Amino acid sequence: MENFVFQNPTKLIFGKGMIGQLAKEIPAGKRVLVTFGGGSVRKNGVYDQVKEALKDFETIEFWGIEANPKIETLRKAIQLGKEKKVDFLLAVGGGSVIDGSKLISAGILYDGDAWDLVLKGSEEKTLPLGAILTLPATGSEMNRGAVISRLETAEKYAFYSNYPVFSILDPTVTYTLPPYQVACGIADTFVHVMEQYMTTVGQSRLMDRWSEGIIHTLIEIAPEILRRQDHYELMAEFMLCATMGLNGFVALGVRQDWATHMIGHELTALHGLTHGATLAIVLPGLWRTLKQKKMGKLVQFGERIWQITQGSEEERAEATIQKTEAFFKSLGLPTRLSEAGIGESTILEIEKRFNERKVAFGEDQDVTGTVARQILENCR
Amino acid sequence: MENFVFQNPTKLIFGKGMIGQLAKEIPAGKRVLVTFGGGSVRKNGVYDQVKEALKDFETIEFWGIEANPKIETLRKAIQLGKEKKVDFLLAVGGGSVIDGSKLISAGILYDGDAWDLVLKGSEEKTLPLGAILTLPATGSEMNRGAVISRLETAEKYAFYSNYPVFSILDPTVTYTLPPYQVACGIADTFVHVMEQYMTTVGQSRLMDRWSEGIIHTLIEIAPEILRRQDHYELMAEFMLCATMGLNGFVALGVRQDWATHMIGHELTALHGLTHGATLAIVLPGLWRTLKQKKMGKLVQFGERIWQITQGSEEERAEATIQKTEAFFKSLGLPTRLSEAGIGESTILEIEKRFNERKVAFGEDQDVTGTVARQILENCR
Numbered sequence: 144m145e146n147f148v149f150q151n152p153t154k155l156i157f158g159k160g161m162i163g164q165l166a167k168e169i170p171a172g173k174r175v176l177v178t179f180g181g182g183s184v185r186k187n188g189v190y191d192q193v194k195e196a197l198k199d200f201e202t203i204e205f206w207g208i209e210a211n212p213k214i215e216t217l218r219k220a221i222q223l224g225k226e227k228k229v230d231f232l233l234a235v236g237g238g239s240v241i242d243g244s245k246l247i248s249a250g251i252l253y254d255g256d257a258w259d260l261v262l263k264g265s266e267e268k269t270l271p272l273g274a275i276l277t278l279p280a281t282g283s284e285m286n287r288g289a290v291i292s293r294l295e296t297a298e299k300y301a302f303y304s305n306y307p308v309f310s311i312l313d314p315t316v317t318y319t320l321p322p323y324q325v326a327c328g329i330a331d332t333f334v335h336v337m338e339q340y341m342t343t344v345g346q347s348r349l350m351d352r353w354s355e356g357i358i359h360t361l362i363e364i365a366p367e368i369l370r371r372q373d374h375y376e377l378m379a380e381f382m383l384c385a386t387m388g389l390n391g392f393v394a395l396g397v398r399q400d401w402a403t404h405m406i407g408h409e410l411t412a413l414h415g416l417t418h419g420a421t422l423a424i425v426l427p428g429l430w431r432t433l434k435q436k437k438m439g440k441l442v443q444f445g446e447r448i449w450q451i452t453q454g455s456e457e458e459r460a461e462a463t464i465q466k467t468e469a470f471f472k473s474l475g476l477p478t479r480l481s482e483a484g485i486g487e488s489t490i491l492e493i494e495k496r497f498n499e500r501k502v503a504f505g506e507d508q509d510v511t512g513t514v515a516r517q518i519l520e521n522c523r
Numbered sequence: 524m525e526n527f528v529f530q531n532p533t534k535l536i537f538g539k540g541m542i543g544q545l546a547k548e549i550p551a552g553k554r555v556l557v558t559f560g561g562g563s564v565r566k567n568g569v570y571d572q573v574k575e576a577l578k579d580f581e582t583i584e585f586w587g588i589e590a591n592p593k594i595e596t597l598r599k600a601i602q603l604g605k606e607k608k609v610d611f612l613l614a615v616g617g618g619s620v621i622d623g624s625k626l627i628s629a630g631i632l633y634d635g636d637a638w639d640l641v642l643k644g645s646e647e648k649t650l651p652l653g654a655i656l657t658l659p660a661t662g663s664e665m666n667r668g669a670v671i672s673r674l675e676t677a678e679k680y681a682f683y684s685n686y687p688v689f690s691i692l693d694p695t696v697t698y699t700l701p702p703y704q705v706a707c708g709i710a711d712t713f714v715h716v717m718e719q720y721m722t723t724v725g726q727s728r729l730m731d732r733w734s735e736g737i738i739h740t741l742i743e744i745a746p747e748i749l750r751r752q753d754h755y756e757l758m759a760e761f762m763l764c765a766t767m768g769l770n771g772f773v774a775l776g777v778r779q780d781w782a783t784h785m786i787g788h789e790l791t792a793l794h795g796l797t798h799g800a801t802l803a804i805v806l807p808g809l810w811r812t813l814k815q816k817k818m819g820k821l822v823q824f825g826e827r828i829w830q831i832t833q834g835s836e837e838e839r840a841e842a843t844i845q846k847t848e849a850f851f852k853s854l855g856l857p858t859r860l861s862e863a864g865i866g867e868s869t870i871l872e873i874e875k876r877f878n879e880r881k882v883a884f885g886e887d888q889d890v891t892g893t894v895a896r897q898i899l900e901n902c903r
Binding site: 144146147149151152153156159160347353356359360375380387396 | 524525526527528529530531532533534535536537538539540541725727728729732733735736737739740743744755756759760763764767772775776
């Protein structure tokens with residue numbers, strides 16, 4: 144086990160009807176900038192609940208934070224927040240709205256262009272941010288991370304600010320989500336856990352079991368959710384898994400990978416592919432490429448999750464990869480670049496970008512541009 | 524899944540050598556009351572590390588917080604803290620020292636007798652408290668709870684204050700613990716998890732798996748720890764399990780029992796029995812008594828933890844109880860009242876106390892004095 148420091152102060156408010164608690168969580172007298180995505184919250188009743196809960200607050204609304212939030216959009220929200228002198232942020236939406244709002248919360252207190260902060264990678268001087276989550280996937284509701292894109296240059300980078308002071312999760316608001324978004328959310332949660340798990344064996348028995356616990360649960364509930372998305376217990380379980388998958392609880396004392404995400408971000412930046420779908424494509428290819436290195440953990444995962452107990456280590460690892468890819472397929476997601484119409488030129492562009500930025504990812508920082516190309520060749 | 528609100532702000536600082544980080548965690552200029560137990564920290568090097576780390580702070584030491592901390596002792600520490608006008612508390616020891624220090628942190632700011640606060644059950648007006656844990660068991664290092672005893676009247680009650688602002692856990696300091704204390708700590712962790720798990724089936728698949736993950740880990744490492752207590756990875760895993768077993772992480776959205784603890788507290792109050800040992804005695808008896816009610820969960824636990832898959836539900840539940848009792852025995856703990864020399868008069872006294880206090884425990888609040896007597900009869 145590696146040494147670690149862990150602290151996650153987010154207040155998680157979970158369950159049916161809990162949006163009604165919202166007003167109690169924001170200090171009286173705050174001027175609240177409320178940020179939204181494209182408008183689905185008007186249909187599922189969340190907008191009305193928020194309006195009602197905040198009727199005693201001065202609120203300013205900002206609409207239109209898109210999937211993979213763009214600096215071009217966020218600059219407008221920052222400008223509005225500065226003009227209106229807001230001192231609290233409330234993000235109402237999925238991971239993109241919360242991610243974008245993390246940058247807004249820093250950008251309002253920053254004199255220059257907020258893209259500086261993204262390039263810097265982190266900023267802790269922020270307005271307090273609360274969230275109402277409508278799409279379980281990214282875990283942004285209970286972590287410090289965000290991912291911000293720049294349309295102009297087709298770039299997408301991670302950015303770290305502060306934990307939301309609170310997040311409200313009501314599973315009933317997920318009943319009307321587009322099924323493809325739910326499938327992507329399941330894949331996203333799955334891969335978040337794998338980024339924290341699929342490295343070296345023997346780091347922490349407990350963390351291994353907690354990661355496997357999330358995966359077991361996802362595999363059990365996914366086919367049921369695909370059949371009926373309006374089942375409270377199923378959606379509550381999914382929502383809990385998504386938050387627990389990336390709030391630090393399964394990362395205590397263990398190494399982390401994150402190369403699948405870094406490559407996936409490039410696919411989104413270049414082709415606009417949904418984040419969860421990029422992960423379903425990259426993860427199996429990454430495992431194929433790095434099979435020798437991750438062998439022990441692949442075999443453990445295969446045995447404990449997919450009941451693969453026969454054959455050589457090599458065969459068991461291969462079967463584990465196939466089973467995992469089949470799971471993503473069962474969600475209706477693409478698992479190959481060709482299915483998304485992506486070919487050689489993108490692979491070479493990503494190799495070039497990693498090389499130019501002189502970056503390398505993975506638990507040993509050895510996924511260079513060249514290795515990323517090999518991985519992507521194994522995703523074709 | 525039940526609605527819940529979760530927030531745990533404790534900063535967990537975990538690993539070899541991390542006591543060296545201590546000075547950074549206490550604001551400069553604080554007058555620190557440092558509380559200790561009986562003196563084992565002088566032998567294992569912790570005292571010297573703390574002295575060195577706090578050399579730039581004004582510190583006042585209070586020694587002698589005993590196992591099952593007594594109000595009679597804590598009053599003296601509160602008096603000292605008031606006289607010296609301390610404004611920060613550092614608990615250095617096991618769960619008893621941390622529990623006692625939670626009451627001290629409230630008592631210093633309270634004008635009356637601190638026993639009032641215990642009878643009230645909670646107090647949030649406290650001095651900030653940090654902890655250096657030396658004995659994994661109670662989880663007190665990352666929760667709001669404490670248990671305080673009163674020698675004079677042989678009473679023992681739960682008390683809630685604030686979360687420690689930080690807790691430092693260095694597994695190397697556990698190498699020299701008395702093996703019986705380690706065994707009790709393993710049992711304590713086991714039963715903490717069971718209080719949050721062994722209720723109703725189908726509340727949360729994820730929480731079930733996380734609880735089972737702690738138990739699987741404990742069962743795996745316990746025999747190894749009994750053989751060699753100076754193995755870093757084993758003791759790190761145990762320390763992590765003990766903290767994760769009672770910091771709220773496995774209690775999200777599920778009902779809780781706690782009747783085993785409430786009965787166990789009486790056995791400690793009346794006979795001075797070590798807390799973990801009381802739990803190893805009471806839990807199997809409670810399961811025997813409430814087998815019908817807890818049947819579904821006993822069967823699930825038996826199948827997933829003890830690989831019990833044959834026989835009727837009744838037989839599987841019975842086998843689960845026997846296996847669990849055998850596990851406690853394998854730790855060298857008593858599992859029957861007779862082994863601790865406790866007989867009928869104590870059973871009747873506990874029944875009388877519960878009846879007089881008009882209390883009932885368990886997930887359905889139906890463990891009355893009468894049911895407690897039945898449970899204790901099943902522990903003979």
